Amino acid sequence: xxxxxxxxxxxxxxxxxxxxxxxVRINIDGILRTVVYGFPCSIHRDxxxxxxxxxxxxxxxxxxxxxxxxxxxxxxxxxxxxxxANPEDSRAMPCPPATVVSLAEKYRCPSLAYTYTDPIVFYxxxxxxxxxxxxxxxxxxxxxxxxxxxxxxxRLLEYVDAANIDLKGxxxxxxxxxxxxxxxxxxxxxxxAKASGILLEVxxxxxxxxxxxPEDIRKLTRWIxxxxxxxxxxxxxxxxxxxxxxHLPFTSPQTLDMARQIAxxxxxxxxxxxxxxxxxxQNTYCPDCQGLLVERKGYKILKNxxxxxxxxxxxxxxxxxxx
Amino acid sequence: MTRRKFLHRLIxxxxxxxxxLWWLTTRAIGKRAVPRRxxxxxxxxxxxxxxxxxPTINKNAKWSG
Numbered sequence: 008x009x010x011x012x013x014x015x016x017x018x019x020x021x022x023x024x025x026x027x028x029x030x031v032r033i034n035i036d037g038i039l040r041t042v043v044y045g046f047p048c049s050i051h052r053d054x055x056x057x058x059x060x061x062x063x064x065x066x067x068x069x070x071x072x073x074x075x076x077x078x079x080x081x082x083x084x085x086x087x088x089x090x091x092a093n094p095e096d097s098r099a100m101p102c103p104p105a106t107v108v109s110l111a112e113k114y115r116c117p118s119l120a121y122t123y124t125d126p127i128v129f130y131x132x133x134x135x136x137x138x139x140x141x142x143x144x145x146x147x148x149x150x151x152x153x154x155x156x157x158x159x160x161x162r163l164l165e166y167v168d169a170a171n172i173d174l175k176g177x178x179x180x181x182x183x184x185x186x187x188x189x190x191x192x193x194x195x196x197x198x199x200a201k202a203s204g205i206l207l208e209v210x211x212x213x214x215x216x217x218x219x220x221p222e223d224i225r226k227l228t229r230w231i232x233x234x235x236x237x238x239x240x241x242x243x244x245x246x247x248x249x250x251x252x253x254h255l256p257f258t259s260p261q262t263l264d265m266a267r268q269i270a271x272x273x274x275x276x277x278x279x280x281x282x283x284x285x286x287x288x289q290n291t292y293c294p295d296c297q298g299l300l301v302e303r304k305g306y307k308i309l310k311n312x313x314x315x316x317x318x319x320x321x322x323x324x325x326x327x328x329x330x
Numbered sequence: 331m332t333r334r335k336f337l338h339r340l341i342x343x344x345x346x347x348x349x350x351l352w353w354l355t356t357r358a359i360g361k362r363a364v365p366r367r368x369x370x371x372x373x374x375x376x377x378x379x380x381x382x383x384x385p386t387i388n389k390n391a392k393w394s395g
Contacts (some may be wrong), residue, residue, distance in 0.1 A: 008363065013368060039366075040373065044373035050385075051387060051393075086395065094378045098380040099382075100381070100384045101381060106384075159369050196348035273344075
């Protein structure tokens with residue numbers, strides 16, 4: 008019997024023996040099954056700044072994992088070797104939720120990240136692990152493209168503490184041409200995430216000639232300010248030619264600086280530049296007195312001047328989870 | 331009834347029957363069953379690819395994110 012997966016907006020109708028667009032959710036005898044539950048292909052300990060999360064437990068290590076598969080097929084994907092892999096062609100490790108949480112405790116990681124590919128496609132694994140981690144006082148972080156239907160998203164957000172969600176572009180055309188997806192569900196997921204009260208940061212990868220026009224960047228930052236608030240940290244990330252977009256150049260530092268300037272002019276308080284060393288673009292400044300709050304170099308924290316999450320000069324409370 | 335009228339009625343009845351048969355096969359019986367809808371998928375016991383043991387987890391990922 009045919010099944011329909013209602014997890015993401017693609018709503019794949021899957022014939023027996025076939026998989027959905029994500030490659031990991033399969034119709035076996037009329038039942039939708041996930042073949043990657045408890046089988047991550049990648050487990051690592053990363054600095055939390057690598058996710059990137061700059062306003063969440065700075066300077067700590069985050070236990071990070073991923074399975075193969077993704078419901079998007081971005082032509083610029085940096086992790087395409089795992090995100091676009093078939094499970095049957097990949098190598099994975101048996102690691103059920105209880106083991107993940109025990110390992111995070113063993114390595115003294117205060118948080119767990121579901122990242123590298125997209126945790127939406129290993130939804131059940133993420134959900135069960137996050138639920139268990141919450142019971143053991145370990146925080147849960149999602150690094151995702153946010154391409155999910157509202158109901159399962161709301162259910163998952165109950166166990167999430169922070170997320171970095173990609174807003175890859177601000178036009179339907181971009182999402183359609185580059186990511187095989189649509190923009191509206193992502194915007195809805197962003198709004199729901201913010202409304203749920205989790206710590207939310209947004210990433211926008213700037214790809215030369217595709218989404219680097221000043222008017223697009225202005226439109227994107229304006230949308231964030233209006234719908235998510237001016238305190239939502241925004242990371243402009245540098246594009247590297249990868250996968251099916253090797254013909255495009257790297258994003259220039261000038262374009263990233265221009266984007267940061269536009270976002271700041273539009274009223275966003277915390278705008279960062281990633282995937283490149285940038286002196287000012289990696290630091291956190293107080294939006295009121297402009298004092299330097301957190302000084303970073305790459306993924307390292309050089310100095311953290313915050314005083315209980317507040318600016319030491321003017322006392323302004325800075326958006327984030329600081330301890 | 332003339333022979334012409336008889337043939338006319340025969341053709342009419344035949345066409346009606348054929349169109350009824352067509353409707354039954356394509357619209358009623360042949361209509362695709364509504365698929366079963368799932369949000370949560372059920373886990374499988376085995377992984378379809380290769381399985382290796384857990385390594386020592388002491389490195390940063392080479393992956394983005």
